C-alpha cells in the first residue's frame with residue numbers, strides 16, 4: 001500500500017509523551033528574527049535575553065551576537081547553560097524571552113514567558129501551532145501575539161541535530177508578543193528569504 005506522504009501527515013512531530021523534544025534550531029532562523037526586531041526599532045545591543053529551553057545552544061549562540069547578554073537554561077543537562085525547569089518559579093527575568101519550546105508544552109511556555117519577560121517574547125513554532133480550538137481558547141483569544149513572522153523558506157529541524165542538507169515538509173513561523181504593542185491586533189509579516197545571507201561557517205560544526 002502506498003504510504004501517505006501528505007503535508008498534513010509529514011507535519012506531525014510524533015514524540016513520546018515524556019520526550020524532551022530536542023529539535024535544535026538552525027542558527028540562521030534565529031538571526032532572521034533578530035534582524036526583524038532590529039529593523040522594527042528594538043535596540044537589542046542594550047537588552048538582555050533569556051533562552052529558557054536552550055538545548056545545546058543552537059539558539060542562544062546567535063542571540064548572543066545581537067543581545068547585550070543572554071541567559072541560557074534547560075531542564076536537561078546538555079552541557080550548555082544552567083539547569084532549570086522553565087515552568088517552575090524562577091528568581092530572574094530578562095527583557096526578552098526567546099526560544100523554540102518543546103512542542104507539547106508550547107502553550108505553557110508562551111504564557112509563562114509572556115508573564116515573565118519585561119519587553120517581549122518570541123517563540124518559533126510550526127505554523128500549524130496557530131490552529132486548534134483548544135489553543136485559541138487557552139492562549140490566542142486573550143493573549144494574541146502582536147506579530148506573526150512567517151518563514152518563506154523552510155526551516156529544516158531534526159531530532160538531536162542540525163543538518164545543512166536536510167529538507168522538511170513542515171512550515172515554521174515566529175510568534176512575537178511585543179509588550180504594549182497589540183492594541184491593533186495581530187500583524188502578519190513574511191520573512192523574506194534570508195538563509196543564504198545569514199548562515200555562517202561553523203553553524204553546523206559539532207557542538
Ligand SMILES: C[S@@+](CC[C@H](N)C(=O)[O-])C[C@H]1O[C@@H](n2cnc3c(N)ncnc32)[C@H](O)[C@@H]1O
Pocket residue numbers: 020021022023024025052053054055056057058059073074075076084085086087099100101102103105
Ligand atoms: C525544540 S528543543 C529546542 C532547543 C533549543 N531551544 C534550540 O532552539 O536549539 C526543546 C528543548 O526544550 C527543553 N525542555 C523541555 N521541557 C523543558 C522545561 N520544562 N523547561 C526547560 N526546558 C525544557 C528540551 O530539553 C529541549 O532542549
